[in-house]
Amino acid sequence: MTSNVVDFEDILNNGFSDANTSIRSGVRARWERKNDAEGCSSSSDSRKPPLGLSDRFIPNRAAMDMEKCSASIVSSAEESIGDRTDSEFSEAEEDTINSVASDLSEYKSSLLGIDDSKSRILSFAEKAPAPKGDTVNNLQVLYSASTSSRKNKSSTKLVSRHIPSAPTRILDAPDLLDDYYLNLLSWSDTNVLAVALSQTVYLWNAETGQIDELCNVESEGPDAHISSVSWIQEGGGHLAVGTSWGKTMLWDVRAQKQLRKMDGHTDRVGALSWNRHILSSGGRDNLIINHDVRIAEHKTATLSNHTQEVCGLAWSPDGLTLASGANDNKLCLWDATASSSSRPRFELTDHQAAVKALAWSPHERNLLATGGGTADRCIKFWNTQSGAVLNSIDTGSQVCALQWNPHEKEILSSHGFARNQLCLWKYPTMAKVKELDGHTARVLHMATSPDGSSVVSAAADETLRFWDVFAPPSKSYTGKRGASDAPGGAKSKKLSRTMHIR
Numbered sequence: 001m002t003s004n005v006v007d008f009e010d011i012l013n014n015g016f017s018d019a020n021t022s023i024r025s026g027v028r029a030r031w032e033r034k035n036d037a038e039g040c041s042s043s044s045d046s047r048k049p050p051l052g053l054s055d056r057f058i059p060n061r062a063a064m065d066m067e068k069c070s071a072s073i074v075s076s077a078e079e080s081i082g083d084r085t086d087s088e089f090s091e092a093e094e095d096t097i098n099s100v101a102s103d104l105s106e107y108k109s110s111l112l113g114i115d116d117s118k119s120r121i122l123s124f125a126e127k128a129p130a131p132k133g134d135t136v137n138n139l140q141v142l143y144s145a146s147t148s149s150r151k152n153k154s155s156t157k158l159v160s161r162h163i164p165s166a167p168t169r170i171l172d173a174p175d176l177l178d179d180y181y182l183n184l185l186s187w188s189d190t191n192v193l194a195v196a197l198s199q200t201v202y203l204w205n206a207e208t209g210q211i212d213e214l215c216n217v218e219s220e221g222p223d224a225h226i227s228s229v230s231w232i233q234e235g236g237g238h239l240a241v242g243t244s245w246g247k248t249m250l251w252d253v254r255a256q257k258q259l260r261k262m263d264g265h266t267d268r269v270g271a272l273s274w275n276r277h278i279l280s281s282g283g284r285d286n287l288i289i290n291h292d293v294r295i296a297e298h299k300t301a302t303l304s305n306h307t308q309e310v311c312g313l314a315w316s317p318d319g320l321t322l323a324s325g326a327n328d329n330k331l332c333l334w335d336a337t338a339s340s341s342s343r344p345r346f347e348l349t350d351h352q353a354a355v356k357a358l359a360w361s362p363h364e365r366n367l368l369a370t371g372g373g374t375a376d377r378c379i380k381f382w383n384t385q386s387g388a389v390l391n392s393i394d395t396g397s398q399v400c401a402l403q404w405n406p407h408e409k410e411i412l413s414s415h416g417f418a419r420n421q422l423c424l425w426k427y428p429t430m431a432k433v434k435e436l437d438g439h440t441a442r443v444l445h446m447a448t449s450p451d452g453s454s455v456v457s458a459a460a461d462e463t464l465r466f467w468d469v470f471a472p473p474s475k476s477y478t479g480k481r482g483a484s485d486a487p488g489g490a491k492s493k494k495l496s497r498t499m500h501i502r
Contacts, residue, residue, distance in 0.1 A: 201226055228281075267283050301340050368381070420442050
């Protein structure tokens with residue numbers, strides 16, 4: 001009986017154990033296939049993956065790049081162990097990992113042509129083309145201006161004097177033309193401000209507040225208008241007036257009389273500048289004409305180098321150089337002795353938009369500041385003796401006008417979209433000292449008072465605003481009475497309806 005039980009147990013053990021290979025299915029167990037794969041890999045050391053990691057079963061092994069697969073497996077292994085701290089690695093593991101990383105880097109650089117230090121997912125062979133014409137992204141201008149204003153808030157303590165943030169007075173200027181290429185504001189050394197409002201030129205006395213109408217061009221037609229005004233430099237008794245039909249008028253302000261009308265242009269005269277008895281005019285016919293106002297044959301030279309409308313003219317303080325800017329993005333420097341056949345001393349093309357804002361430094365000889373339009377947005381400083389650019393700064397918006405501080409090395413700029421502000425800069429560092437807000441449209445024109453303390457700005461919102469931006473703390477601009485205090489009279493009553501202090 002006992003032997004039968006033993007025989008029965010042997011039958012059970014031998015019949016149902018895993019060692020019994022006499023009865024088996026046609027499919028091999030997974031662990032057997034894995035052992036066979038490890039055996040094959042051990043026979044070829046060159047194909048053994050680092051760190052003892054094996055690849056998955058691949059039906060056609062000869063057609064695969066095993067080195068590349070090994071590199072991918074190692075990368076996955078490094079990511080999986082990347083969460084472990086340094087204390088969890090043994091010295092052997094660290095040596096193995098460093099060796100694998102070195103081999104992987106060498107493999108990528110030598111065989112695959114991959115440089116980890118310079119690798120990119122996507123890369124363009126060439127830079128994107130620049131936009132054509134005067135195009136500009138308004139949103140980019142808006143947000144770049146906001147960012148730059150936040151960055152420059154820390155630079156507002158660059159001067160010891162107090163600069164008021166609000167204008168000292170505001171004058172209404174109805175019908176002020178919203179045209180970037182015109183110059184409709186000028187302040188004489190006798191403290192009289194001339195402003196052109198559509199078809200009429202008005203004079204505002206800053207000391208008395210009296211307003212007078214100088215001239216009106218309604219008789220020339222409904223589309224006729226004043227396109228530029230400029231006071232003579234010394235004496236303040238004569239005013240040059242440019243018109244939309246190409247004539248340049250010379251007025252005796254004290255006598256309220258037109259002295260002469262000078263021709264030469266075939267289209268509107270948008271820019272004027274005086275050099276003693278020489279009056280230079282620039283027009284939409286691309287020409288610059290020098291007039292000697294003392295003689296009957298007034299045209300002494302016709303300068304033709306610009307290919308689009310001349311919108312900026314400025315003679316240097318020493319009277320030796322005339323700077324001209326135009327809608328062709330050019331800045332030209334002319335000698336005072338230039339004739340009709342002369343070429344400019346320098347033709348500078350660094351600006352990427354119309355060059356209207358021109359301002360000669362009263363502190364340094366041969367230093368000129370220029371401002372570009374919407375597609376440029378830069379203020380550039382030039383050595384006019386050599387034609388070199390000394391500095392350039394992107395202001396973030398259209399530069400409409402520039403005025404130097406006669407007392408210190410500072411320059412004031414007025415701007416268009418997006419904030420329509422005035423900015424005071426310290427030269428030569430070009431750190432922003434102050435921003436003056438208030439205008440609701442682009443600030444097209446600026447002029448400085450004869451004592452150099454105040455600046456008036458004229459904007460497309462049809463207002464004139466006066467700022468004590470250059471005044472030292474101990475000084476304040478006089479003449480605080482408004483236009484409503486002007487004496488009676490037909491002309492002053494008419495002006496009080498169109499131009500008054502708010």
